[in-house]
Amino acid sequence: MDAILLRNLVEIESQPSPGEPSRPPTAPQKAYQRTYSYQGQEEPSNARRPSLPRDDSYVSGGVATPGTEDVLLDPDLERSRPASPALEVDAVEVVPSVWDPYMNRFRLLAVCLSNFSNALSDSAAGALIPYMEKHYDIGYAVVSLIFVGQALGFVFAAFVLDSLRAKLGRAKLIGLGQLGMACAYIPLVAAAPFGVVIAAFFFVGFGIAVNVAMGNIFCGSLQNSTFLLGMLHGSYGIGGTAGPLIATALVTVAHTAWSNYYTLTLGMCVVTMALAAWAFWRFEREQSPAVREREAMPDNSAFLGMFAAVKLRIVLLGSTFIFTYQGAEVSISGWVISFLINSRGGAPSSVGYVSAGFWAGITLGRFFLTAPAQRIGEKAFVYGLVVGAIAFQLLVWFVPNVVGDAVAVSIVGLLLGPIYPCAVAVFMRGLSHRDTLSGMGAITAFGSLGGAVWPFVTGLLAQAVGTWVLHPIVIGLFVVMLLCWYGIPTDSKKKQ
Numbered sequence: 001m002d003a004i005l006l007r008n009l010v011e012i013e014s015q016p017s018p019g020e021p022s023r024p025p026t027a028p029q030k031a032y033q034r035t036y037s038y039q040g041q042e043e044p045s046n047a048r049r050p051s052l053p054r055d056d057s058y059v060s061g062g063v064a065t066p067g068t069e070d071v072l073l074d075p076d077l078e079r080s081r082p083a084s085p086a087l088e089v090d091a092v093e094v095v096p097s098v099w100d101p102y103m104n105r106f107r108l109l110a111v112c113l114s115n116f117s118n119a120l121s122d123s124a125a126g127a128l129i130p131y132m133e134k135h136y137d138i139g140y141a142v143v144s145l146i147f148v149g150q151a152l153g154f155v156f157a158a159f160v161l162d163s164l165r166a167k168l169g170r171a172k173l174i175g176l177g178q179l180g181m182a183c184a185y186i187p188l189v190a191a192a193p194f195g196v197v198i199a200a201f202f203f204v205g206f207g208i209a210v211n212v213a214m215g216n217i218f219c220g221s222l223q224n225s226t227f228l229l230g231m232l233h234g235s236y237g238i239g240g241t242a243g244p245l246i247a248t249a250l251v252t253v254a255h256t257a258w259s260n261y262y263t264l265t266l267g268m269c270v271v272t273m274a275l276a277a278w279a280f281w282r283f284e285r286e287q288s289p290a291v292r293e294r295e296a297m298p299d300n301s302a303f304l305g306m307f308a309a310v311k312l313r314i315v316l317l318g319s320t321f322i323f324t325y326q327g328a329e330v331s332i333s334g335w336v337i338s339f340l341i342n343s344r345g346g347a348p349s350s351v352g353y354v355s356a357g358f359w360a361g362i363t364l365g366r367f368f369l370t371a372p373a374q375r376i377g378e379k380a381f382v383y384g385l386v387v388g389a390i391a392f393q394l395l396v397w398f399v400p401n402v403v404g405d406a407v408a409v410s411i412v413g414l415l416l417g418p419i420y421p422c423a424v425a426v427f428m429r430g431l432s433h434r435d436t437l438s439g440m441g442a443i444t445a446f447g448s449l450g451g452a453v454w455p456f457v458t459g460l461l462a463q464a465v466g467t468w469v470l471h472p473i474v475i476g477l478f479v480v481m482l483l484c485w486y487g488i489p490t491d492s493k494k495k496q
Contacts (some may be wrong), residue, residue, distance in 0.1 A: 097223040101286050103279055108228065110276040111215035112235035114174070117268040118208045119239025119359070121181075122451070124247040124261055126334040126355045130341070130348060131251055131258040136194045140338075144459030147334075149198040151452030153205025158445030161213055162438050170214060171280035177210030178273035185266040191259040205452060207269075213444040217436065220428040226378070229421035230370030237363030237417060240333065241356050248352035314430045314488060315439045321423060321484040322447030327454030328477040329416055331470060333358055334455045336396075336409055339467040346402045357410040365417020378422040382485055389415040390478045397471035420447075423485075430489060 098104050125146065133143050164173050184203035187196045219228040247261045333355050340346040340354060373381040392415070395408040424440070431439045454477065461469040 095223050096221070098228060103282070103286070104222070106275070106279040107218060107283070108231070110174075110272065110279045111211070111218055112232055113268075114178070114211040114272045114276060115215055115232055115236040116239035117181075117265060117272055118211055119236040120243045120246075120265050120268060121204055121208070122330060123240035123243035123333055123355060123359050124265075126337050127244040127247040127352045128251070128258045128261065129334065129338065135191065135258065138194065140459045140463040142194075144456040145194075145198050146201045147452040147456040147459070149201035150205035150208075151449050151456070153202040153207075154209045154445055154448040154452060156202075157206045157209035157213070158442060158449070161210065161441045161445065165214075169280070170218075170283050171277050173210060174214055174276040174280060175273050177207040177214075178269050178276065179207075180204075181207035182266055182269040182273065185262045185269065188262040189259055189266060191257065205448065209445050209448045212448060213441050216424050216444055217440050220424055220440065221436075225428065226374040226421060226425040227371060229424050230366045230418065233421050234363055234366035234370075234417075237359055237366050240359030241363055244333075244352060244355035244359065248349070248356075252349040252352065312431075312435060312439060314427060315435070315442055317484045317488050318423065318427045318439075318443045319446035321481055321488070322420070322443050323450035324454075324477040324480045324484070325416075325419060325423070325450070326447045327450035328474045328481075329362075330451040331455045331458045331474055331477075332409065332412065335458050335462065335467060335470045338462070339470050340402055340405060342467050344400065344402050344405065351402065351406070354406045354409055357406055358413040361410040361413025361415075362417040365414045366421060369414075369418040370421050373418050373422045374425075378426050379485075379488075382419055382422055383482070385415045385419055386478055386482050386485070390475055393471060393475055393478070397468070397475075419481075426488065 096104060098108055129143055133139065136143070161173075164176070168176065180203040184200040184207070187200045192200070215232050216229070219225060219232045222228055246264065247258070250256050250261055251258055336358065337348075337351055337355055340351040341348055344351075369385075389412050392408045392412045396405045396412070399405060399408070424443075427443060428436060428440065454473065458470055458473055461473070
């Protein structure tokens, strides 16, 4: 009996209504259940049907019930429903991942290699400064001018970054930054006059600022951003570890000139420039129209966007926080070797590797402590890291032992490692989509500026009173970090 009823039902449904023109079947957008009489006859066409709810529930016998498997298409109701798929798609923005779109995996590789190259340049300066002083016959104050040149490059990048990104796109902007760095390394390889070397570091600073800003924004906009930011800055830690080792080995073991080290950084710039340009070439085309419209900016809004972003509380405090963090990080890397040579009597051939231990600690911290920070909560985790860094920096200052100081410096690096990726994750959650690019550009630029200003100030004071001044400066920067971190608003929202 059931088979007969089913066959009658199919025959009735397959017959067109009298006078109705036939039309090809179309795929349904959504199906709703209908009610039929037990005799297999369709309910009268003029019968009043219960109104449908606005959500995705279905109607059965006048009662809204969840969707079932046995649903049939009602063409009349489908024709009466307004077409709104486009509105529904635009209302939800899908957060991309490192695997989707497909090219994102190569983009992550490109920004990580760029950050690795940045660290090769930044970390080697501390190991090469004593040899640059001998080559040019200058003191601490004069050799610190390389940090001033780099700082000016960071400041310039802070004001033009958003405008260049809007005009050139990510691929050409990253390529421009890498090209500037490659051109800057040529006079360094040639050991040009010191005035030219200072000017070369201006372009090095500009390129590093571009790389760091684009890398932070790209990784921070993906799913699982804290972990990916840890990978990005962990790559910086790997380069920071390798840089002093390679530079010290070239000068003390291979007995080559200090300038030959920058042949390595020049080659890395060429490789990363080609990879980044290829990986990001179609980046803007893959973005949704809403994202492209949001990131577009007028030609005259570069300075206005920069100053508007700095007025935000989280950007102002975040910029100060990263400014002091990178100032402490690069000051330790740049001047701890000079401190161990002059204040502890260490041999340059052996203490040159202490800077590598510091960067090794940063690398391990970023790879292995970033994930626990995400689970525990970045806000509380950073407090403990900074307090621990203060304690071990005091040990470096007051324990007169080269081996003990080297171990303590490595632990300071381990504790400092996760701070940057954790802070960037907090900043990006606290910024709106509209302010993300300009806000993170300002924070990144000020951070890079701190990595140039504070080593220069340390060098000036070291010339006047001695290299021990490194420690009170760094500890003071750590205290400022704690105060800024306390003032940053806690925002646990996540962009979905």
